[in-house]
Amino acid sequence: MLYLASQSPRRRELLGRLGLPFGIIDLDVPEQRAPGEPAEDYVRRVAREKAGAGLLKVMANPAALVLGSDTEVVLDDEVFGKPRDAEDAAGMLRRLSGRTHQVISAVSLVSPSRERQTVSISQVTFAALSAAQIDAYIGGDQWQGKAGAYAIQGFAETFITRLDGSYSGVMGLPVHETAQLLREFGLEPVPPASRTPVATP
Numbered sequence: 001m002l003y004l005a006s007q008s009p010r011r012r013e014l015l016g017r018l019g020l021p022f023g024i025i026d027l028d029v030p031e032q033r034a035p036g037e038p039a040e041d042y043v044r045r046v047a048r049e050k051a052g053a054g055l056l057k058v059m060a061n062p063a064a065l066v067l068g069s070d071t072e073v074v075l076d077d078e079v080f081g082k083p084r085d086a087e088d089a090a091g092m093l094r095r096l097s098g099r100t101h102q103v104i105s106a107v108s109l110v111s112p113s114r115e116r117q118t119v120s121i122s123q124v125t126f127a128a129l130s131a132a133q134i135d136a137y138i139g140g141d142q143w144q145g146k147a148g149a150y151a152i153q154g155f156a157e158t159f160i161t162r163l164d165g166s167y168s169g170v171m172g173l174p175v176h177e178t179a180q181l182l183r184e185f186g187l188e189p190v191p192p193a194s195r196t197p198v199a200t201p
């Protein structure tokens with residue numbers, strides 16, 4: 001049985017695209033970068049910790065397979081997680097304006113006997129943003145709960161001049177890499193035509 005250890009509705013939607021049934025485990029793993037910890041190591045560690053914490057909750061099932069993931073925005077080796085408030089968010093967007101940053105998404109899959117991980121690193125270039133554009137974006141709510149204070153899947157796509165990498169990875173779960181990881185555990189994604197239709201009353 002596959003479980004997604006995540007509160008993120010984006011991850012739920014992205015994993016759903018693979019056509020495999022899965023359960024949800026709610027958890028809250030602290031995200032704190034250790035001093036001097038390289039950005040990629042940090043993202044990998046948090047993804048592993050989320051999957052591991054999830055597995056602890058469903059350990060009673062020996063067939064449990066738990067997926068945990070973490071996404072961070074990285075600019076000049078600084079990690080931009082989810083903004084604390086609107087001011088923090090505006091500061092992040094000012095820093096990202098006119099520059100290319102990385103979005104690192106790590107995915108961990110753990111069973112009681114195995115653990116594997118994959119990582120997707122995308123390069124995202126932002127156009128120069130005016131103060132008015134930043135203010136207007138922060139006036140809405142699409143930045144909330146998003147690493148780097150933007151969501152590519154919303155209005156912020158208008159800020160992006162170039163993406164080199166995985167769109168779904170930027171959104172929180174790299175779908176291609178996740179499919180490959182699941183195959184390593186014997187789970188084959190199900191194409192739409194082969195899915196069992198859900199009975200409607």
Ligand SMILES: Cc1cn([C@H]2C[C@H](O)[C@@H](COP(=O)(O)OP(=O)(O)OP(=O)(O)O)O2)c(=O)[nH]c1=O
Nearest residue numbers: 006007008070071146147150151152170171172
């Ligand atoms: C950059 C970017 C991030 N995000 C989101 C993906 C992640 O949900 C979030 C980064 O925070 P995460 O800590 O990776 O995830 P989360 O706290 O939302 O969910 P959980 O730990 O329970 O799995 O930012 C977007 O939705 N769009 C984007 O363009």
